[in-house]
Amino acid sequence: MSTGPGKFGPGDGAEALPFWVEDPDGAAGEYVLGTLDAAERAAFVRALDRTPALRAAVAAWEARLAPLAATASAMEPDPRVWAGIEAQVAAHPDAQDTDAAGTARIVRLERGLRRWRFGAAAASALAAGLALWIVAGPRPAPDGRQYLAVVDRGGALPALIVRVDLDRGRVHVRSLAAETPPDRSLELWYIHAGTAPRSLGLITDATETLTVPSDLRSDAPDATLAVTVEPKGGAPGGKATGPVIYSGRLIRE
Amino acid sequence: MPIVKASDDADLARLIRSVAEGDRTALRALYTATAPKLLGIILRIVQDRGAAEDALQEVFVRIWQRAGSYDPNGGTPFPWLAAIARHKAIDRLRQEKVARLTQAEEGWLERLADLGDGEADLARRDALAHCLDAVEPAQRDCLVLAYCEGWSREELAARHDRPVNTIKTWLRRGLTGLRSCLEAV
Numbered sequence: 001m002s003t004g005p006g007k008f009g010p011g012d013g014a015e016a017l018p019f020w021v022e023d024p025d026g027a028a029g030e031y032v033l034g035t036l037d038a039a040e041r042a043a044f045v046r047a048l049d050r051t052p053a054l055r056a057a058v059a060a061w062e063a064r065l066a067p068l069a070a071t072a073s074a075m076e077p078d079p080r081v082w083a084g085i086e087a088q089v090a091a092h093p094d095a096q097d098t099d100a101a102g103t104a105r106i107v108r109l110e111r112g113l114r115r116w117r118f119g120a121a122a123a124s125a126l127a128a129g130l131a132l133w134i135v136a137g138p139r140p141a142p143d144g145r146q147y148l149a150v151v152d153r154g155g156a157l158p159a160l161i162v163r164v165d166l167d168r169g170r171v172h173v174r175s176l177a178a179e180t181p182p183d184r185s186l187e188l189w190y191i192h193a194g195t196a197p198r199s200l201g202l203i204t205d206a207t208e209t210l211t212v213p214s215d216l217r218s219d220a221p222d223a224t225l226a227v228t229v230e231p232k233g234g235a236p237g238g239k240a241t242g243p244v245i246y247s248g249r250l251i252r253e
Numbered sequence: 254m255p256i257v258k259a260s261d262d263a264d265l266a267r268l269i270r271s272v273a274e275g276d277r278t279a280l281r282a283l284y285t286a287t288a289p290k291l292l293g294i295i296l297r298i299v300q301d302r303g304a305a306e307d308a309l310q311e312v313f314v315r316i317w318q319r320a321g322s323y324d325p326n327g328g329t330p331f332p333w334l335a336a337i338a339r340h341k342a343i344d345r346l347r348q349e350k351v352a353r354l355t356q357a358e359e360g361w362l363e364r365l366a367d368l369g370d371g372e373a374d375l376a377r378r379d380a381l382a383h384c385l386d387a388v389e390p391a392q393r394d395c396l397v398l399a400y401c402e403g404w405s406r407e408e409l410a411a412r413h414d415r416p417v418n419t420i421k422t423w424l425r426r427g428l429t430g431l432r433s434c435l436e437a438v
Contacts, residue, residue: 023425025428025429025432026424026425026428026429029424029425029428029432030424030425030428032336032339032400033396033399033400033424033428034339034340034343034399034400034403034405035399035404035405035406035409035421035424037405037406038347041347056327059327059328059332061428062328062332062333062335062336063328063329063332063377064377064381064431064432064435065381065400066329066331066332066335066377067365067368067374067377067378067381067382068361068365068381068397068400068401069294069331069332069335069339069400069401070290070331070335070368070378071361071364071365071368071401072290072293072294072296072297072401073293074289074290074292074293075289075292075293075296076289076292077288077289077292077306077309078306080306081288081306081309081310081313082281082284082288084310085280085284085310085313085314085317086277088310088314089277089280089314089317229307
């Protein structure tokens with residue numbers, strides 16, 4: 001490479017000159033506008049990580065154009081948005097916080113409990129607009145650990161009953177509403193700290209029985225179950241992409 | 254209606270710092286203060302309410318993860334938040350590759366003049382309005398539709414009935430003119 005890395009240079013003489021070298025400020029402006037083509041955009045994002053001068057150029061364009069962003073009309077989001085954010089933040093606390101707030105969405109069935117109960121832990125979830133309550137198991141098992149949750153999301157999505165039977169390694173999901181959104185699928189995930197979420201399968205029918213893989217059962221007391229809304233047919237590549245509509249940690253009694 | 258005020262910059266910066274420390278109450282406060290405006294920004298790009306709200310959720314999860322990377326010396330908080338929202342919206346728009354069904358909404362420039370001091374820094378607003386006005390009209394149309402509604406080079410080429418390369422040239426010239434003007438103001 002005859003030219004040095006320079007102010008905006010690639011910093012890596014082995015590769016061809018990147019597209020933005022000729023007009024780095026224009027490329028940064030187009031990145032902020034969103035008009036770079038897909039390949040340029042991907043290359044530019046990678047370069048941003050290692051090129052402070054490009055980051056500065058991007059920040060300058062963001063500041064210059066920001067008044068135009070403010071011309072958008074503000075509108076109140078549906079409460080499900082915050083509920084989804086809370087659930088996802090709880091499922092991925094980033095090791096930085098281990099506080100008890102994560103228990104806000106824990107839904108726990110105690111055997112023999114035969115009345116509606118609003119737990120203290122559920123109170124903050126209610127405050128966030130998430131109607132969530134705990135019910136007694138209609139079919140108490142003589143032994144074993146059962147957990148049950150009823151989740152209602154204000155009509156935008158079907159209410160779900162999720163029963164987890166750890167002894168049998170089964171998860172029963174029952175959808176209370178007539179149908180899932182026609183162009184989407186609901187997918188159930190098993191999340192254990194430090195590992196990628198594993199799909200337990202799609203919730204396709206009104207009543208669904210899914211299996212907790214045997215190698216996961218011993219982890220269950222520390223695991224979180226989550227239900228996400230995915231494209232029809234399930235998450236592409238087995239990786240959750242959609243909003244989390246339900247998340248609850250399992251606790252050993 | 255919670256709106257983003259220029260005078261709230263210090264408050265927003267404080268909230269972002271608390272979020273970086275893992276404070277969920279601060280995340281909630283940041284959401285209350287900025288989510289309606291960010292939803293508006295996303296919605297005029299992706300145009301579908303449900304998709305926009307999904308994107309908004311992803312935006313706040315990203316803010317939660319990336320709050321530590323916000324540098325108060327690098328700029329005020331609102332452009333940082335708006336950038337996360339716009340990039341998420343544009344990524345989603347490009348992924349879906351659906352044809353643009355609606356006509357361009359005219360009048361974003363006019364709205365610029367109507368923004369109150371609660372919604373934008375007035376000096377920056379006036380400078381941008383003045384300098385956009387000085388940009389050649391076709392170039393200005395491309396800049397504004399790309400920024401506000403997420404129009405791609407190809408879509409702008411179809412709108413103006415010009416080759417994609419011409420649009421690219423217009424965008425670059427428009428940006429250069431805008432920058433020179435803003436730096437001279």
